[in-house]
Amino acid sequence: MNYGRNIGDLEEQQPVDSAFLITVVLIAAMFLTGWQVYDRELAERGRAAIGAVYYLTSGHFLSTLFENWESEFPEKAAYVMFTAFLIQRGSAESRDPDEPQDQDDDAPGSNPASPWPVRSGKLVRWLYSYSLGIVLVLIFLGTIFLHLTFSWEKANAEALLHGQPQVGYWEHLGEAEFWFESFQNWQCEFMSTGALVVLSIFLRFRGSPESKSVSAPHSKTGK
Numbered sequence: 001m002n003y004g005r006n007i008g009d010l011e012e013q014q015p016v017d018s019a020f021l022i023t024v025v026l027i028a029a030m031f032l033t034g035w036q037v038y039d040r041e042l043a044e045r046g047r048a049a050i051g052a053v054y055y056l057t058s059g060h061f062l063s064t065l066f067e068n069w070e071s072e073f074p075e076k077a078a079y080v081m082f083t084a085f086l087i088q089r090g091s092a093e094s095r096d097p098d099e100p101q102d103q104d105d106d107a108p109g110s111n112p113a114s115p116w117p118v119r120s121g122k123l124v125r126w127l128y129s130y131s132l133g134i135v136l137v138l139i140f141l142g143t144i145f146l147h148l149t150f151s152w153e154k155a156n157a158e159a160l161l162h163g164q165p166q167v168g169y170w171e172h173l174g175e176a177e178f179w180f181e182s183f184q185n186w187q188c189e190f191m192s193t194g195a196l197v198v199l200s201i202f203l204r205f206r207g208s209p210e211s212k213s214v215s216a217p218h219s220k221t222g223k
Contacts (some may be wrong), residue, residue, distance in 0.1 A: 063154045068185065093200050
């Protein structure tokens with residue numbers, strides 16, 4: 001048995017596994033703290049506390065969850081697509097325009113280990129060649145829908161607590177509060193991406209794939 005290879009495979013999986021584990025832990029922490037906040041708000045209005053299952057499916061929790069997910073995917077989609085066409089000289093986050101891109105070698109049969117879409121027809125191969133950006137955009141649109149749906153539910157639950165009239169689904173889409181929730185998250189994501197692109201020109205972090213080598217000149221573009 002090749003123990004060295006097995007250990008190496010585990011090490012390669014650790015970043016992904018760790019990211020999902022941290023995500024689950026943080027969602028659980030968000031759920032517990034959000035539940036406490038919501039029960040306190042209900043108590044202030046003379047209402048009974050709610051159970052964990054009810055809160056887990058409530059607009060108060062799910063609206064906030066998908067609002068944050070929504071903010072991540074437009075930035076990721078834009079990053080993937082813009083870096084295919086735009087160049088930032090000196091940035092570790094930019095491709096080097098003077099070097100050929102190996103991902104452009106998608107000729108059928110050029111590599112027998114290639115994914116099956118590469119060996120399929122032109123349309124399938126073309127869709128696959130942009131599939132990362134396409135899927136990220138679709139996930140973004142899905143999170144907007146989920147944010148809108150549960151934000152609408154949350155707004156109507158709050159209106160009920162205050163004895164106010166309910167609002168329609170499409171009426172809620174036009175509310176400033178819904179878009180305020182979206183824009184406040186989108187702006188911070190794009191700002192942090194822009195900061196990473198620029199700071200990677202001048203700063204280094206040894207061992208990180210997001211950084212150029214420590215001795216690389218500032219003018220070097222790409223990793």
